[in-house]
Amino acid sequence: MPNHQLWKSNIGLLFDHRAELGKPMIFRLSRPLDIDPSGRTLLDIDEIADIVRRTSAILHAAGVRSGDHVAVFKENHFDCLLLAAAASRIGAVPVLLSGLLPDDSVRALLHRSEPRLLVSDARRLTAGAAGGTPLTDLAERTLSLDADAPGALTPAALDGADAPPPAPRRNDELLMLTHTSGTTGIPKLIMYTPAKLQGQMARLECRHLPPITFRRNDTVAVFMPYVHARAFTWIYSALTLSPHKVLLMSDSEPENVRPLFREHPPTAVEALPIDFDRLEGLARERRANVFSSVRMFASTFDAVYWSTIRTFLNASRHPFPLWRYGYGQSETGGLGMTFVTRRTANRRRDERPGPRTVGRPMPTFVQIKVVDPETFRPVPDGRPGLVFARTKARCAGYYREPERWREKAVGEWWNTGDIGIKTRTGRIKLLDREVNHTPGLSCLELEDVLVDLLPERHDVALLAVSDGPPVPVVATPDGRLDPQAWRTAVSGLPVLADPVVVALADVPRTGTGKIRREELRRRHLGEAARPGTGRWT
Numbered sequence: 001m002p003n004h005q006l007w008k009s010n011i012g013l014l015f016d017h018r019a020e021l022g023k024p025m026i027f028r029l030s031r032p033l034d035i036d037p038s039g040r041t042l043l044d045i046d047e048i049a050d051i052v053r054r055t056s057a058i059l060h061a062a063g064v065r066s067g068d069h070v071a072v073f074k075e076n077h078f079d080c081l082l083l084a085a086a087a088s089r090i091g092a093v094p095v096l097l098s099g100l101l102p103d104d105s106v107r108a109l110l111h112r113s114e115p116r117l118l119v120s121d122a123r124r125l126t127a128g129a130a131g132g133t134p135l136t137d138l139a140e141r142t143l144s145l146d147a148d149a150p151g152a153l154t155p156a157a158l159d160g161a162d163a164p165p166p167a168p169r170r171n172d173e174l175l176m177l178t179h180t181s182g183t184t185g186i187p188k189l190i191m192y193t194p195a196k197l198q199g200q201m202a203r204l205e206c207r208h209l210p211p212i213t214f215r216r217n218d219t220v221a222v223f224m225p226y227v228h229a230r231a232f233t234w235i236y237s238a239l240t241l242s243p244h245k246v247l248l249m250s251d252s253e254p255e256n257v258r259p260l261f262r263e264h265p266p267t268a269v270e271a272l273p274i275d276f277d278r279l280e281g282l283a284r285e286r287r288a289n290v291f292s293s294v295r296m297f298a299s300t301f302d303a304v305y306w307s308t309i310r311t312f313l314n315a316s317r318h319p320f321p322l323w324r325y326g327y328g329q330s331e332t333g334g335l336g337m338t339f340v341t342r343r344t345a346n347r348r349r350d351e352r353p354g355p356r357t358v359g360r361p362m363p364t365f366v367q368i369k370v371v372d373p374e375t376f377r378p379v380p381d382g383r384p385g386l387v388f389a390r391t392k393a394r395c396a397g398y399y400r401e402p403e404r405w406r407e408k409a410v411g412e413w414w415n416t417g418d419i420g421i422k423t424r425t426g427r428i429k430l431l432d433r434e435v436n437h438t439p440g441l442s443c444l445e446l447e448d449v450l451v452d453l454l455p456e457r458h459d460v461a462l463l464a465v466s467d468g469p470p471v472p473v474v475a476t477p478d479g480r481l482d483p484q485a486w487r488t489a490v491s492g493l494p495v496l497a498d499p500v501v502v503a504l505a506d507v508p509r510t511g512t513g514k515i516r517r518e519e520l521r522r523r524h525l526g527e528a529a530r531p532g533t534g535r536w537t
Helices: 003-009 011-021 045-061 079-089 103-113 122-130 194-201 229-241 254-263 273-283 306-315 342-347 402-408 443-453 483-490 517-524
Strands: 026-029 042-044 069-073 093-097 117-120 141-144 176-179 189-192 219-223 245-249 268-271 296-299 322-329 333-341 366-371 385-391 413-422 428-433 459-463 471-476 500-503
Touching (some): 011 079, 011 229, 079 093, 093 103, 103 122, 103 176, 103 189, 189 194, 194 229, 254 273, 268 273, 296 306, 306 322, 306 342, 333 342, 333 366, 333 385, 459 517
Parallel strands (some): 026 245, 069 117, 117 141, 268 296, 296 322, 471 500
Antiparallel strands (some): 322 333, 459 471
16 A cells, blocks of 8 residues: 555554645644754644654664564653654554553563563663562563663663664554553553454544534644543644644643643643643733643543533633543543533532533444343443444554453444433433442432532542442541531532542542542452442442
8 A cells, every 4th residue: 555545544654644735734742752952842743753763763673573572661741752753653553651650560560562662761670670570571572661660771872773664554454552550550551453443443533513622723732641542642633723823731730731821722621530630720820821722631440520611611721612522431532522512511500510521422432321230131221231333443452451342342332331310312421430429429429419518629529339328538738627618518419428538649640630449449448348349340
């Protein structure tokens, strides 16, 4: 197949193709890339494409060949995605691991994937050596990006070779591996092919659908775990729709965000709920509010609190700002989407939200049904059950864990593991994950209400138990909770157990900021039984 067609199915040639189109597009980085020795923070699309080509030459010089696995385990930044593109360009299979993964998970995933090359940094390689067997022993070779590390190569020693000819994977071949969140234990490795990732998952988002997709005059800011499949569907849409400027953020520390957003006011912002949480203080600043120009906010990965949505929509000075909330999973891509306006957010200021509405299935792309957890037979509209989805974007499987895949793949349908309700009009409302569901309640709803009623910078995770009311774990900045504030917040709500109070810094989270509820359960509830089975997490 000619090279000009291969870009459509392979991330390794996407930047080359985009550069050939000649449309101006600027990338402003919150800090320099770890794979760019020049230390630049302003790049155009031609320079990005050149970095991918040069990095593919370095990987090739390190011994990587077509079909080899290249594990990427480093500090979060856009170059995680570029490393994957460079590996894919020469036919290798990137294995993308969050730099925030705990040591036991990293080791398990490296054992499972058996990489030819591990790309990491000195801090993680040193920390890994302290935990027992050095991480360098879990790959044939290791490349340390930022400093010399025992047993590791350096990019400088391999730089200068010509990039080998592109050898991208076929549409039906394994393109890359990324991992699930790991909220309940060792993550699974998800298998993606070009046909699934680019051909299906990214397809809808690449369409011009104003005002919910990018415009040519947009300045788009993105806070993203760049090892996640979401980063790849996002970059396909960004390169297709071509906003004028993209702000690539490696973290959401307010002191790093404020000066960059003042210099380049964003008109569209996508972030994880944990990032929006960290940035709420900036959104409340009255002078020089850095979100005043935003017309669209977008959140993915996890539920975002109603109070957070309200804060950011009120911070915008756009006449009609929108909040775009997507529902989906790593294995399926987007399943549904809903939107919140400023008027809606403020109209509900004094109302307690019901079960979280995540929109309707994407027309012609997704089908959703709600079934009985015991029989898998559909339940009537309005009755809670397991949410099943059918989509052509479903991934190819779990790498070397077929038994875990069979637990969730039921013919063409996918068991999301969520408990939800389908209304008569086709809307989907989520109650909880099955593993944390108490019949007759929605922990997600109660958490949203409590966070809205408690003081700022308080977070809540409700843990369901079989023999009593849910146990609230309340996280506060200093690990202390005002008893009167708590009594006021829970007044009129369903009965809850006495709260367990912890410091925000002590809440265990995944690489995407999700609370690791099973770890909280282990720490604070011991052997307490839960009502859910946990089979489909």
